[in-house]
Amino acid sequence: MPLSFPQPIADYFAADTTDGVAVAKCFTPDAVVLDEKKTYTGHDAIAAWKAAASVQYDYVAEPVAIENQDDRVIVTAHLTGNFPGSPVDLRYAFTLSGDAISRLEIVP
Structure with a gap:
């Protein structure tokens, strides 16, 4: 059975296959992303x-x-690719604000 996501999360995973600008559009203007022990705040930082x-x-x-x-939606995703440790399962902890993501933390 396919997984059913809130629209902002579905949009995020669809945009993740394209580019940084598309991903950043899934977030609120002041959103925060935490990934690999680094913090990115706002559309420009998230796109970069x-x-x-x-x-x-x-x-x-x-x-x-x-x-x-x-208040979070936790998505477990299986990642495969040319990165150290591939494949790996990561947990994406999304906090939503209306029709956008206000916070995302990605951890193993």
């Missing part, structure tokens, strides 16, 4: 984060599970 990751690595993220946890 995604663009840098796309230049450095080719990868595919396949969501395999979703759960609600307090």
Whole structure:
């Protein structure tokens, strides 16, 4: 059975296959992304984060599970690609604000 996501999260995973600008549009203007122990705040920083990751690595993220946890939506995705440790399962903890993502933390 396919997973069902809130629209901002579905938009994020669709945009993740394109570019940094498309990913940044999924977030509120003051959103925060935490990934690999670094913090990115705002559309410009989020777009640059995604663009840098796309230049450095080719990868595919396949969501395999979703759960609600307090005010967050946790998506587990199986990532495969040309990065150290591939393949790996990552947990994406999304906090939503209306029709956009206000916070995303990505951890193993």
